[in-house]
Amino acid sequence: MVEFSSNSTDILTLQGFDLPPQGVYAAFIFATLNYLVILFCNLFLMATIITNKSLHQPMYILLFNLPINDLIGSSALFLQLIKEILLDSRYIEASNCIAQAFFIHIYGVGSLLIISAMAYDRYIAICNPLKYSTIMTNSHIAKIIASVWLVALLLIGVLFFLLLRLPRCTSLISHTYCSNPSLLALVCADTTINNIYGLFITAGLQVFSVGLILYTYLQILLACFKSKRSDTKSKALQTCATHLTVFLILECLGFFTIISYRIKQLSPHSRRIIGASNMIFPPTLNPIIYGLRTKEIRQRINMAIRKTVNP
Template sequence: MTNLSYVPLEQPIVFTLQGFVVATDEGYPLFVVSLLVYMVMIIGNGTVFMVIVADKKLHKPMYVMVCNLAVCDLLGGTAVMTRLMSDFLTGDKTISYVAAYSQAFTVHTYGSAAPTILSAMAYDRYIAICEPLRYHTIMTAWRLAGLCILAWFIAIGLVAVLFMLNIGTPLCGTLILHVYCSNRSILSLACVPTPINNIYGLCMTWFLSTGSFLVIAFSYIKILIACLVKREKNSKSKAIQTCATHLAVYVLFEFATVLIIVTQRFEEVSPNAKKFCAILFVIIPPAVNPIIYGIVTKEIRTSVFRLFKSPVLPKESKK
């Protein structure tokens, strides 16, 4: 006999996100907190993006890539936080089939594009510090555009294949035991084993994590050697300061990623704590990255002050 709980569902499906298990009267305070966090993301990344686009002095490879990272952070933060705020405000945790896959695709694109963009930034720093005389010859406008397109193409292409493997997979449930939709949470509802999907997902994660680590490690080892060889103190300090900013952003992203993996492995961790750590993956980097670049990077900090400085009225000409 066929178990009724394993009867494939017809498409389209309306899923239900389990979300956070909170009392009814806690929804509004959590909505306010979520809104404040989201505003920090929007204002921070929006300011960095606007300043880099508006200031021609910042139309340099490093800042163009920072602009791409800001867009990536906005994608991930918006995909999760807007839905989370809606859940807290209305209490309605249903999500359509298209919306669920759209959110999952966007979240995975954010998680995949961040390391590829950071790898491109590491390569740019390597050329700038190790090959300063050839930097403008190597990092031309066309090569910069190609590097940015390649970073996004790798991320979107890998994620597209991941979700194309899901097409036609029969689902036998509608309750997603997570706070937002992801490939893993949707596949957990599959009626049949999905070994190809799982193997591809693991290979994709390994490729992105290992590939970005190797590129960044190679770049920074070369940069460290170049800094040790250089005798000028000003060149050393500027190189170290520039690289420290990028390295801090990379470590922050990896920390948020490892936090999810570690908490999911321990059954002692409460469901709400696991979901909160999963949310931090799309909260910490997008909220903190603009602060790191705004405070440490002098050029961006100066441009921000110049942009928001009140214009001084011109003095009247003497008659």
């Protein structure tokens, strides 16, 4: 690797995975294939929803935003990672680093808000089925989707406004990708406001999303147990199980990432891998989980495959 020194904080240095020379090609192939799988699965799920009118329902319109969000997060990570491996360079322009961090945080906030919106939709559908069509109108769905993205942009916009007002004194990012905490570590000024605001939106989003999902799903479970129709009960529980699986994967990975920074015995290499897993596993697994566990989507995918094999 070609090294150079620079006193300019316009060029930042990523910590990287410290790959041995013989592992570079394997890492490049793995990262590229992983990104291609994420692109294919999420774009295929989006295309399935777009091209099938039977899926133009509130549940699937909300679901459509999840692969969009997953593509934002995975692209922010993989495009820089693949470039880093291909060019054998850990250097990144500060503007590109800030852009990567911004989209990664949009992905994190968007994931929680979209899954929360989907839980609300299922709550209305199962607990108030007679009022569902009058509540979940096209205009109401549009307001929910607009609110999700506007809240994400507003929260993260303020976060990075607070960050960009501060001067940077060092240039080493102690991670494999850029994030608000890693950029904040480069600052040589008082970061109290940034830390308070960061904790506020993290705690606020967790309380909101976890609280909403716990409440709605408890109400759904009660409604299912009271229902005398076994087919309705089975379909409702299957749909909720799918949403909960996606939510738990996201929460568990976030929890492991936080814990990894508290375990001093854990190697920095393992800590970086755990941190990157947040942008690798959910975007890979989400479209597969929804494709396999959602009956309507599974049927449309099977029909598309049969038409391809037997035109």
